Amino acid sequence: MLKLEGVTKFYNDYKAVDNLSFCVREGEIFGLLGANGAGKTTTFRMIMNLIEPSSGTITLNDKKIDYNITDEIGFLTEERSLLLKLTVKELMIYYATLKGMKEEDIIIELKKWLKRFNIEEYENKKIKELSKGNKQKIQFISAIIHNPKLLILDEPFSGLDPINVDLFIDVINELKEKGTMIIFSSHQMNHVELFCEKLLILNKGKTIISGDLKEIKQRYDDRNILIKADVTKAELSKIPGVKGVIIKGDELEVKVADKKYVKDIFKYVSNCKNVTKFEVVELSLHEIFTREVGA
Amino acid sequence: MKNKFIFLTKTSLLKKIKNKTFIIVNIFLSLILISLVNIDRIVSFFGGDFSNEKNIMIVDNTGQTYDILTNYIKNTESILKTNLNYKMSKVNNENLLKKEIKSEEDIGIIINKSDENVIDAKLVTYGYINSNLYQLLQSSINSSKQFLAINELNISSDDLQKISQTVNIERVYMDKDKNKNDEDTNTIMGIIVPIIILPFFLLTILVIQMIGAEINEEKSTRSMEIIISNVSVKTHFFSKILSSNLFILIQTLLLFMYAFVGFLIRSGNKFINNINFISDVLPELKKLSIMDKVLPAVPFVLLLMIITILGYSILAGLLASMTTNMEDFQQIQTPIMIILLVGFYLSLMSSMFEGSIFIRILSYIPFISAILSPSLLLTGVIGYKDIILSILIMVVIIYILLKYGIKIYKEGILNYSNSNIWKKMFKSIKKQGGKNV
Numbered sequence: 154m155l156k157l158e159g160v161t162k163f164y165n166d167y168k169a170v171d172n173l174s175f176c177v178r179e180g181e182i183f184g185l186l187g188a189n190g191a192g193k194t195t196t197f198r199m200i201m202n203l204i205e206p207s208s209g210t211i212t213l214n215d216k217k218i219d220y221n222i223t224d225e226i227g228f229l230t231e232e233r234s235l236l237l238k239l240t241v242k243e244l245m246i247y248y249a250t251l252k253g254m255k256e257e258d259i260i261i262e263l264k265k266w267l268k269r270f271n272i273e274e275y276e277n278k279k280i281k282e283l284s285k286g287n288k289q290k291i292q293f294i295s296a297i298i299h300n301p302k303l304l305i306l307d308e309p310f311s312g313l314d315p316i317n318v319d320l321f322i323d324v325i326n327e328l329k330e331k332g333t334m335i336i337f338s339s340h341q342m343n344h345v346e347l348f349c350e351k352l353l354i355l356n357k358g359k360t361i362i363s364g365d366l367k368e369i370k371q372r373y374d375d376r377n378i379l380i381k382a383d384v385t386k387a388e389l390s391k392i393p394g395v396k397g398v399i400i401k402g403d404e405l406e407v408k409v410a411d412k413k414y415v416k417d418i419f420k421y422v423s424n425c426k427n428v429t430k431f432e433v434v435e436l437s438l439h440e441i442f443t444r445e446v447g448a
Numbered sequence: 449m450k451n452k453f454i455f456l457t458k459t460s461l462l463k464k465i466k467n468k469t470f471i472i473v474n475i476f477l478s479l480i481l482i483s484l485v486n487i488d489r490i491v492s493f494f495g496g497d498f499s500n501e502k503n504i505m506i507v508d509n510t511g512q513t514y515d516i517l518t519n520y521i522k523n524t525e526s527i528l529k530t531n532l533n534y535k536m537s538k539v540n541n542e543n544l545l546k547k548e549i550k551s552e553e554d555i556g557i558i559i560n561k562s563d564e565n566v567i568d569a570k571l572v573t574y575g576y577i578n579s580n581l582y583q584l585l586q587s588s589i590n591s592s593k594q595f596l597a598i599n600e601l602n603i604s605s606d607d608l609q610k611i612s613q614t615v616n617i618e619r620v621y622m623d624k625d626k627n628k629n630d631e632d633t634n635t636i637m638g639i640i641v642p643i644i645i646l647p648f649f650l651l652t653i654l655v656i657q658m659i660g661a662e663i664n665e666e667k668s669t670r671s672m673e674i675i676i677s678n679v680s681v682k683t684h685f686f687s688k689i690l691s692s693n694l695f696i697l698i699q700t701l702l703l704f705m706y707a708f709v710g711f712l713i714r715s716g717n718k719f720i721n722n723i724n725f726i727s728d729v730l731p732e733l734k735k736l737s738i739m740d741k742v743l744p745a746v747p748f749v750l751l752l753m754i755i756t757i758l759g760y761s762i763l764a765g766l767l768a769s770m771t772t773n774m775e776d777f778q779q780i781q782t783p784i785m786i787i788l789l790v791g792f793y794l795s796l797m798s799s800m801f802e803g804s805i806f807i808r809i810l811s812y813i814p815f816i817s818a819i820l821s822p823s824l825l826l827t828g829v830i831g832y833k834d835i836i837l838s839i840l841i842m843v844v845i846i847y848i849l850l851k852y853g854i855k856i857y858k859e860g861i862l863n864y865s866n867s868n869i870w871k872k873m874f875k876s877i878k879k880q881g882g883k884n885v
Contacts, residue, residue, distance in 0.1 A: 165875075198673070198862070201673070201677040202677060203673060203676055203677055203862060204862070220678065220679060220680060223677050223678055224678065226677070228673070228674065228677060230670060230673055230674070232670045233669070233670065234669060234670035234671045234672075234673055234674050235669060235671060236665070236666070236669055236671050237669060238665070247459060248674055250452075250455050251452060251455070251456075251674075251675060251678040251679060252678060295674070
């Protein structure tokens with residue numbers, strides 16, 4: 154289990170991370186979210202033993218993180234950290250040897266993953282010759298090739314097309330099934346919602362939301378209702394409790410200030426003609442994030 | 449961690465050696481060095497007018513100078529060994545001579561009697577002639593004039609021999625440590641400077657650039673974060689320093705090998721004779737009293753040079769950690785380059801400052817000492833004790849650089865901002881404790 158307890162980090166007088174605490178268990182995907190400059194990168198750097206916290210402790214399976222423990226961590230950085238002049242094979246041998254792997258094992262694992270990501274032909278190609286998406290695949294492989302116990306993924310889907318995003322999602326879920334602890338960070342909230350059961354939102358170094366995703370969503374009484382019927386935006390806007398109506402294609406999304414108003418809206422819509430959809434949904438993570446961080 | 453250090457060093461060294469630029473540069477270097485050692489053969493191979501026979505024609509209007517002048521030309525040429533291919537002949541008059549001068553190979557000398565200067569001479573050629581040939585003819589004509597002047601004064605042959613004999617100049621030195629052989633060291637210096645000082649200067653620049661480029665490559669691609677998360681900052685730093693210094697050692701050995709191959713090609717079957725030549729020369733060098741002082745100091749000079757390159761490497765590593773790309777590194781390394789250049793020029797001009805206390809003090813200054821010491825040692829300004837002192841000072845400086853430098857490196861290596869570089873550097877020195885590096 155990865156455990157952060159009361160972690161604070163100062164850069165001179167600036168408090169980058171303020172009393173941060175969370176834990177990630179085996180087979181769990183934990184979302185660490187925040188706007189730019191919220192303290193995510195500093196947190197990752199502290200977990201990776203790149204910088205020391207000013208106070209607080211970070212442990213992985215009850216051990217303080219040192220250079221032996223970092224061998225058990227895989228890190229996919231937001232900005233690509235690839236040595237562009239090396240070939241894929243050279244880079245993988247370089248990074249994985251630093252993780253304590255033997256060369257023969259690296260080659261076997263590399264071939265397996267290159268095949269999985271459909272880029273076998275790039276084994277001896279220089280990194281600088283690869284496309285943006287393929288570079289991201291190589292970086293992802295470099296983070297998981299040593300079968301880490303803890304995997305930190307900072308914007309893993311950057312530069313990927315939808316097909317490759319699905320491929321990544323499959324692999325991440327497989328790693329989760331195997332018991333890997335995963336910290337996932339992304340500005341794409343739909344991706345976070347897809348994976349994370351637990352999450353934490355940082356704002357200016359401070360934790361503003363933390364906990365189980367379902368519980369977090371239930372804390373908010375606001376609801377969105379998706380409607381397909383012969384009803385206009387103006388009609389719906391007049392109903393008490395309706396904060397706003399957005400036209401989304403052939404649907405209308407009604408934003409309701411409280412779930413108690415849903416019954417009244419349902420009553421109104423049920424009297425309309427051609428009702429094919431009436432779906433009540435909780436606030437999206439995107440809405441929660443913008444509401445809390447933007448506040 | 450030890451294995452990771454070896455791995456990092458090995459990878460970094462192999463990357464440099466397998467680099468296309470290294471291979472291309474060394475192909476050129478080998479060709480240039482081998483060619484330089486055999487330059488006379490290459491020049492001969494391509495041919496040229498240097499082998500053409502010069503036709504020297506002399507009009508002797510004095511009636512007594514021709515034989516004297518031809519003898520002096522022969523003697524002077526045999527002393528100077530200009531390898532001039534020539535023949536000499538007598539021509540009756542100036543008009544005839546001018547008609548005979550039809551090409552660059554024809555040279556005419558007209559000797560006339562002079563009341564004021566014993567003889568006057570006129571040199572007639574088709575075009576320009578080279579300065580060596582001109583000096584040969586001028587020297588021979590002057591000697592002929594002196595001979596004729598002495599004859600006019602009816603000086604006997606014994607007296608003439610006395611006049612012609614070189615004056616024996618005995619040298620007396622009030623300083624007991626000085627002697628004639630020391631004065632010969634200027635000649636030796638002329639050889640030592642290009643063989644020792646210049647390569648040291650160039651190799652130091654190479655090591656500084658190499659360390660800067662490698663660290664900045666890892667920083668600019670952000671792969672530094674992956675590397676530093678797996679090895680300590682200290683391990684990373686020392687692997688860069690060691691691999692660059694090993695590379696320099698390999699490059700130096702390769703340069704010696706190219707020169708050796710050049711000599712092998714030059715000597716062919718006679719290589720054994722050349723070895724004999726070296727064994728003949730060494731005892732001769734040992735006869736020079738300066739060599740008694742120089743030879744024991746050679747290992748110390750080498751040691752000083754090695755630790756100074758190490759010092760420059762450490763300094764380059766620290767500065768590279770504070771920059772984020774090669775352009776910034778080029779700017780921040782300027783002070784190192786200036787120090788190196790100052791040392792280089794002082795070394796070239798060291799003979800001008802002989803006896804100066806100032807230059808002796810400069811020879812102890814770290815980073816300059818290694819480049820200045822070889823020439824000062826040869827001119828007798830410093831001895832091996834001074835070099836030992838310079839080594840000790842350099843070791844202390846390296847210790848200080850490492851003690852505070854690792855903190856700077858640790859702070860700088862993950863810093864991607866260019867603002868307040870120097871302020872950050874000093875702040876990181878002041879910082880106590882922190883992460884175990």
